[in-house]
Amino acid sequence: MTAPTPMPSSDAEIFDRGYRPYDGPRNGVGTGMFSVFVASVQRALGLRRKFRFKVVPIATIFIAYVPALVFMGVAVLLPSEFADEVVADYAGYFGLLSIAVILFTAFVVPEVLSTDRSSGLFGMYMASPLNRVHYLAAKFGSLVLLMFLVTLFPVLFLLVGYVVNDIGPDGFVNTMEVFGKIAVSGLLMSVYFALLGMAASTMTTRKGFASAGIVMLLIGSGVFASVLVESGDAPAWVALLGLAGVPFDVISRIFDEQVDQIEGVGTLASVGAWAGVCAVCAAIVAFGYKRLEVTK
């Protein structure tokens, strides 16, 4: 019988893995808020979840970017003097995003907000170092970022495409000016729809009800306002009751696109409507969560 071959020595160590008390560093509330922020973004986009949860966000984002790709293709294929006539301008592209934005608001915002209450996770958050303000701030931040996916980023994508294809603004200064207008427009639109979706989601723990409510509110208010305006008797500002159109009207003023502006309504009234809707929605969210009793 041969002697066993000695094992070569190595630096391998066996660590005693297992639960133990923790006395290491603890970060502040910011870490907790960031974790809620990241978890919300992941949840909304269906990350770390089954494929069926990714369908709606992917489809909506697809809707937001496809027109930009088409316009860029047109810019590449057609001479620039023709392309300029065919492709959408920046304010116009924000308008093209309206369907994507409404769908995204209706399906993503309730997913981020309502499910925490129906799943009992909200109570667990409130039993943690986070309070309601921390929670809502993290949720709002995540929703604004998510909204950027269908508001700001597609238009920035379009800007880059136009610049690359020589139909964008001339020179660095002009490019930065357009960039600034797009950034402000994207932010205004994202804040508006994030708050509107949050307000609707505050009122119910049922995602489906919140989604239906958002679609009906945005489309129904627009139809209502159009009927009143077209009847001829209503003052011009009634058009601002169409909630979905308010941020697009503000954006058309930022880009000074008079064709897209609501006739007979001043810039102050338009911005005031935007701010008013945001304030009312924020108040609904704040009031709703303040009186929300954590019972489980």
Place this chain on the structure above:
Amino acid sequence: MAPTSNSSVVSAAGVSKSWGTHRVFSNLTAEVPHGVTGLLGSNGSGKTTLLGMLLGLHHPDAGELRILGEDPAHAGPQLRQLIGYSPEHHDLPNDVAAQDLVRHIAQIHGLARREATTRASDSLWLVGLGEERARPIGTMSTGQRQRVKLAQAIAHGPSIVLLDEPTDGLDPVQRDDMLELIRRISADFGIDVVLSSHLLEEVERIADNVVIIADGTVRASGPISELRSGRGGVIVQLTDKSSDVAAALRASGLVVDEQRDRLVVGTVEPANELVDAVRDAVADVQAPLRRLYPVEQSLEELFLTEVYTS
């Protein structure tokens, strides 16, 4: 913030709380020492409300409540970082993996992501879900969900965990396992545990201390061993003159049950006065005393006595 050095991890002094016109607590006073403490009361007695107040979710209308030496209604996030909580309900996000939920809860309690990931894994192994940690919670049984709730309550390394009905919905085997786990968490890792339950037998098995709540007040609180002994009276064993001692005790106004080889002497408060009275009676008739010891009540007897006869 370091855990309190005080002998009480939870204290309540004159706490009152109402929900609208329904008074939940009136003048609730108790001290909860280190170890495992059972919060006993019938359904609707306010156990969950008390846990909610300890978490700072509800504020007392009057009185002073402290956990780890701090007022939970006004303490900052540093206090809540040291508290773990497992709610009564079994609703958890169904499509989230157990590992992700536990890590997330550890992160919101201030742990860095890497540390939270490691500790989430360790916690799930501890509660017996190591192999199942990547499974969505929605695919888990009630017993597994209870374990996930326990894992998320301890993953961030709390000083105290508040467990609301932790054995609710479990079969007897799962309940035994869960009670053993809770006992281990306190004994092996030094985490104080306050668990609410209406099941006396399980509290009796694992708790060092008990707080019995009924009609908005604390009916009894303290170490179970102390509460059980003496409250049922004392047993006197004599080699002779049993009848004489019984007569002497009855003459002192005590209730005496003469059994075959012993006398069971009824309760008086305080308990040490009963022992003194028995000693005096035995001495007066010069009876040969063989043994004198307190009657031990079960927790159930104690609960029934305190809740229904007080």
